[in-house]
Amino acid sequence: MFKTSSRRRCIWLFLVFASSLFARGQYWDLLGCAQVDRSQDHGEIHITRNDQLFRAIELRVGGESIFFDRLVVHFSNGTYQEFTLSDRIAPGGRDYVVDLPGQQALESVEFWYYKEPWKHDPKVSLYGNRLPAPETESIPQEH
Numbered sequence: 001m002f003k004t005s006s007r008r009r010c011i012w013l014f015l016v017f018a019s020s021l022f023a024r025g026q027y028w029d030l031l032g033c034a035q036v037d038r039s040q041d042h043g044e045i046h047i048t049r050n051d052q053l054f055r056a057i058e059l060r061v062g063g064e065s066i067f068f069d070r071l072v073v074h075f076s077n078g079t080y081q082e083f084t085l086s087d088r089i090a091p092g093g094r095d096y097v098v099d100l101p102g103q104q105a106l107e108s109v110e111f112w113y114y115k116e117p118w119k120h121d122p123k124v125s126l127y128g129n130r131l132p133a134p135e136t137e138s139i140p141q142e143h
Helices: 004-025
Strands: 028-035 042-046 053-062 066-075 080-089 096-113 123-129
Touching (some): 028 042, 028 053, 042 123, 053 080, 080 096
Antiparallel strands (some): 028 123, 042 096, 053 096, 066 080
């Protein structure tokens, strides 16, 4: 049998893990992807779903690790915001989440990286986190 403290710890870890999966998986939408070109030091992902409002973006890497320098997020209203990353993202490792100011419609995301001697050019995927659509209000029925 588990001791009471061990049981509580297991339940707490399960709840944290389950809520994390729910929060991460339910509303992340694939916005686009780009193959990194080893002859360049930056890339860009154009967003085709610019009618959606997003509160955060997430970078995921496939293939090989990439050391990102910075991101420039271009919004549909013509403004942009620059984010300094200075971080290495490994495939299957920790993804990089950037919180956006409020909810924003996106136009494109530019990313700068350090060129490395990759065996194969890595791939960058961009995901957006949006709030769920508000539920329709039900009209009380008279009996």
